[in-house]
Amino acid sequence: MTANAIWTDVQAIRAKAPLVHNITNFVVMNNTANALLAIGASPVMAHAPEEVEDMVAIASSLVINIGTLSREWISAMGLAMKAAAARKIPIVFDPVGAGATSYRTNTCRELLTLAAPTIIRGNGSEIMALEDSSVTTKGVDSSEEGTAAEGAARALATQYGCTVVVSGETDLITDGSDVRFVRNGHAIMPRVTGLGCTATALVGAFAAVNSNPVAASTHAMAVMGICGELAAQEAAGPASLQVGLIDALYTLGAEQISAMLR
Amino acid sequence: MTANAIWTDVQAIRAKAPLVHNITNFVVMNNTANALLAIGASPVMAHAPEEVEDMVAIASSLVINIGTLSREWISAMGLAMKAAAARKIPIVFDPVGAGATSYRTNTCRELLTLAAPTIIRGNGSEIMALEDSSVTTKGVDSSEEGTAAEGAARALATQYGCTVVVSGETDLITDGSDVRFVRNGHAIMPRVTGLGCTATALVGAFAAVNSNPVAASTHAMAVMGICGELAAQEAAGPASLQVGLIDALYTLGAEQISAMLR
Amino acid sequence: MTANAIWTDVQAIRAKAPLVHNITNFVVMNNTANALLAIGASPVMAHAPEEVEDMVAIASSLVINIGTLSREWISAMGLAMKAAAARKIPIVFDPVGAGATSYRTNTCRELLTLAAPTIIRGNGSEIMALEDSSVTTKGVDSSEEGTAAEGAARALATQYGCTVVVSGETDLITDGSDVRFVRNGHAIMPRVTGLGCTATALVGAFAAVNSNPVAASTHAMAVMGICGELAAQEAAGPASLQVGLIDALYTLGAEQISAMLR
Numbered sequence A, B, C: 001m002t003a004n005a006i007w008t009d010v011q012a013i014r015a016k017a018p019l020v021h022n023i024t025n026f027v028v029m030n031n032t033a034n035a036l037l038a039i040g041a042s043p044v045m046a047h048a049p050e051e052v053e054d055m056v057a058i059a060s061s062l063v064i065n066i067g068t069l070s071r072e073w074i075s076a077m078g079l080a081m082k083a084a085a086a087r088k089i090p091i092v093f094d095p096v097g098a099g100a101t102s103y104r105t106n107t108c109r110e111l112l113t114l115a116a117p118t119i120i121r122g123n124g125s126e127i128m129a130l131e132d133s134s135v136t137t138k139g140v141d142s143s144e145e146g147t148a149a150e151g152a153a154r155a156l157a158t159q160y161g162c163t164v165v166v167s168g169e170t171d172l173i174t175d176g177s178d179v180r181f182v183r184n185g186h187a188i189m190p191r192v193t194g195l196g197c198t199a200t201a202l203v204g205a206f207a208a209v210n211s212n213p214v215a216a217s218t219h220a221m222a223v224m225g226i227c228g229e230l231a232a233q234e235a236a237g238p239a240s241l242q243v244g245l246i247d248a249l250y251t252l253g254a255e256q257i258s259a260m261l262r
Helices: A003-016 A029-039 A052-056 A071-087 A102-114 A124-131 A146-160 A195-209 A213-234 A238-251 A254-260 B003-016 B029-039 B052-058 B071-087 B102-114 B124-131 B146-160 B195-209 B213-232 B238-251 B254-260 C003-016 C029-039 C052-058 C071-087 C102-114 C124-131 C146-160 C195-209 C213-234 C238-251 C254-260
Strands: A019-023 A042-045 A061-065 A091-094 A119-123 A163-167 A171-174 A179-182 B019-023 B042-045 B061-065 B091-094 B119-123 B163-167 B171-174 B179-182 C019-023 C042-045 C061-065 C091-094 C119-123 C163-167 C171-174 C179-182
Touching: A003 A029, A003 A195, A003 A213, A003 A254, A019 A029, A019 A052, A019 A071, A019 A195, A029 A042, A029 A195, A029 A238, A029 B238, A052 A071, A061 A071, A061 A195, A071 A091, A071 A102, A091 A102, A091 A195, A102 A124, A119 A124, A119 A146, A119 A195, A119 A213, A124 A146, A124 A163, A146 A163, A146 A171, A163 A195, A163 A213, A171 A213, A179 A213, A195 A213, A195 A238, A213 A238, A213 A254, A238 B238, A238 C029, A238 C238, B003 B029, B003 B195, B003 B213, B003 B254, B019 B029, B019 B052, B019 B071, B019 B195, B029 B042, B029 B195, B029 B238, B029 C238, B052 B071, B061 B071, B061 B195, B071 B091, B071 B102, B091 B102, B091 B195, B102 B124, B119 B124, B119 B146, B119 B195, B119 B213, B124 B146, B124 B163, B146 B163, B146 B171, B163 B195, B163 B213, B171 B213, B179 B213, B195 B213, B195 B238, B213 B238, B213 B254, B238 C238, C003 C029, C003 C195, C003 C213, C003 C254, C019 C029, C019 C052, C019 C071, C019 C195, C029 C042, C029 C195, C029 C238, C052 C071, C061 C071, C061 C195, C071 C091, C071 C102, C091 C102, C091 C195, C102 C124, C119 C124, C119 C146, C119 C195, C119 C213, C124 C146, C124 C163, C146 C163, C146 C171, C163 C195, C163 C213, C171 C213, C179 C213, C195 C213, C195 C238, C213 C238, C213 C254
Parallel strands: A019 A042, A019 A061, A061 A091, A091 A119, A119 A163, B019 B042, B019 B061, B061 B091, B091 B119, B119 B163, C019 C042, C019 C061, C061 C091, C091 C119, C119 C163
Antiparallel strands: A163 A171, A171 A179, B163 B171, B171 B179, C163 C171, C171 C179
């Protein structure tokens, strides 16, 4: 990963404004839409079974996030994922709270059987739960350290033939063989709700312009971490960090990436 | 349009705190509720078919926004619109993403057949799609320039006997014959999710206190643009602009309107 | 109520990070999740009937808020409340808009019959409507003064054997016999959507670490009011107050509580 390669993707997102179709949770819809707009993408949120296939047909990537799932939304997610697989656009999957209830873990597995994801992004305990049903998660914020979940991430990547991103103090990205790390980020970020979901949405934007899923994921996580650090320099707490993070995604320049990439 | 006439409406909203009943999308609910509270109105969000008619019965205006529509919400929107038409309170309709999927375009047409709207507000491509099914929209953010959609806006206004507002760098407001323009606003505003929806909600507040729909729409769009400009003076990016916009709606005074109205 | 007792609860929340399970409304989900994270709790939002009992099984308290209710959500609320009662974890209930429609008032009564709440928090008109069906509420923001609703609060507390919190310029907390008051807060707070819902969620966090419901409620309301005052010192309007309030929940220290508690 070089700062230049990250910047090339950012410029491509700003130039092409790829349409990122999100079926995501109620808690984060506003923030993820704003993060996508700020980085230069064009977000759309649509979940009606009657229209998700038509929306996928004009989208450049699909982001599925099960944070506040229910029966009808799961149907729509399945339809959208199959349509995205048929069109060969990237599918980014966020198993929020996998392991917290069997409903979440089982729903993830059913959806991933319908259409192979391009990229799965979760925290350590979610990735471990998805790989092994014996792992339990406390709510949606528990997280094993990124590197501790390396074995589960590799196995999951191999199982679905996809890239797996494990968020943590150090992010881990793997396609089952290669492993990369992103060390940017700030300790206050886990105190803002849905920043993991924002990371997933940004991965969707980067995957829309970069056909290498490991590179797209790594670049997105680095941008997320760098903008989090930029925001933390000015923030008085988690709410002002959220505001500053979106602002930083909008103003991010090449020289900031070069200077801050770890 | 004069600054005095705008200020008269703002004062009326602050004095009467009209109840604005919103059936709107998940992405913007928080922001539109806050915008309505900031300008002085009293927002309520309610979408259960079992209660929307009772809520309309105590409301001063109804705002319908199809941004994240689904079957049960559409039923509720229809019930609410018929109840509002029966009570003769203003109905403001936002066809978010019309033209992006046929489900959205068709749903708009069905709803508008159930009860004639008082005001329709959309961006250029949405208004053009609603008027002519051959137009397609990319997601929810595409926009033909306001003035380019003038023909469609006039035709739509005539078809439904309503006022049509086309948002853009210059906003266009027409009842089918007269055309007015609002030139306030700032280039960063389209990078904040749901500011179009906020504009629609503000139109609902102004229509609750001003029985002339063209005047109410024009005043609301001018206030939106002025507050966006005020926020842009301090904003470091789209998220701080969103914060500043709500603050500006709360602090807006007569002298600011006079000084900034274009 | 002493500053020390409040601080003891804050420290317990930060040390234990209790999982607070929220079934709440679309308008406030993001803000309440952020408020809970900021004070140190771990929020989860889950509403599928298939999983709410499993989520309650790992939660330390349950918060039910009917702000944007609909049929399927009511079923889930009932299931969750019965599961919480069986596990004897605190149930905090927010009757948003009770009295505005009979659907809301009746739904509240049905839910409260399924499982006795530990704490009910509402504004004056909601508490009066819940106690007496002849009271009507204008939308969701109307409020009788806290103290004016004292009779209704006492009666409701006695009826359900619970603690009742009435928000207002002065908050009132009663278990039917004792009555306590919280005088912190700021006049701009009612201009921010959902701060009542945030107060309810905070009550859920405090009830998770303090087994005395009157004390937990009183401490939560004092923290809410103090953080609102801290935010108001810097705020330019309601949106920056919302940001500052979350930041203040995160940075709140013992000395601020001591200095500001009224």
